[in-house]
Amino acid sequence: MTHRISLKELNMLVRDTISLAMPDDYWVEAELSEIREVRGHCYMELIQKDPHTNTPVARASANCWASTWMLVRSCFERATGQRLSPGMKVLMQVHARFHENYGFSWIVTDIDPTYTLGDMARKRREIVRVLKEEGVFDLNKELVLSSFAQRIAVVSSASAAGYGDFCHQLQTNEYGYVFYPVLFSAVMQGEGIEQSIIAALDGINAAADNFDCVVIIRGGGATSDLSGFDTLALAENVANFPLPVITGIGHERDESVLDMVAHTSVKTPTAAAALLIDNLRRTETAVDNAMERMVRVAVTRLKEEKMRLDRISDNVPVLFSLVKARRNASLDVLRERLRAGYMRRMDTARTRCDFMEQRLRSCAVQLMKDNTARLDTLSRRVEAADPVNILRRGYSITLVNGRAVRSAACLKEGDEVETRLEQGAFTAVVRDVEGENV
Structure with missing residues (x-):
């Protein structure tokens, strides 16, 4: 007869076997597919994917109890500036645990943030490589920020303290400049950062003629949850955007890909406001300097022209006498030329009249001779026709x-x-x- 044991006895046997066979801690490389906190404990789903097909080849559950999780999470976020989230690759220290009621799981005792930092850096390098291959990495930097940038499209959470600080600094600037910020609300922490910011950029792009630049700001919260700013899709949108994009997302430790492709990157929302104020200040200074140069040039030119007019005024009497003498001489020459021309015309006309008189006299004499001969002929003809004859x-x-x-x-x-x-x-x-x- 087959020996039978209860399920609890079987599970306890497995527990004891695992405890005896795997008493050590192991450093395991894996990717987080799910992570959630329940009553201070952290429950994770680990996955390993085939590097060529991206198909999962291994799965496991891992738990980190509250007492350990508080320390591990704090250390990880302080070192990486980000919160553990799905999609991250981690190197964690685990030991095997089989509980007769809850089954098998890996118990997390530590997580190495340097491994995740290396993987994040690798992902950023890969995104940068793709952007450079596409030829868009520096596109937004090549745009020119308007010297009179006052119409600002702001991508931020409406409730974020950083957005309030940004608007307050613009409104209370010491120079009295007027800005016109328009908020395009977006999720700036947690999941959905990428899709939310892209949607806001699409809305700005539809009314791009109404704005001078775009400011993407985040502030007033923890320094974690910044992995959403290191995505290829978001970087491509910003790199190809038709307006200069200024970022101030509070990424103190490292530069995000979004910062890399933006026209200008600053650390905080208030720094972004200061940048816009300084831009107008430089413009005002340049205009003032140009006005001063124009005034100086105008004054100098007026002085030069006055001196020139004074010299001309001194020379006017002499020049007038010279001009008058030259004009009189010219008039005398013209008078003599007119007189000589008149005399030549008179002589020519007189000669022509004499010639015409001679011709008329000769023509009249000839005409008289011809008419006399004709009258004689007619007289003879009339006489011959006279009835008396x-x-x-x-x-x-x-x-x-x-x-x-x-x-x-x-x-x-x-x-x-x-x-x-x-x-x-x-x-x-x-x-x-x-x-x-x-």
């Missing part, structure tokens, strides 16, 4: 009613006609028109 040659002219008869058809019986001869005339009455006696 025709009558002298033995011809007669028969008239009826004072008009010459050219055809018998023009006459009718009873018409009285007059016939003119060289010497005298006689009348007759028409009796027969066609061949009959008259």
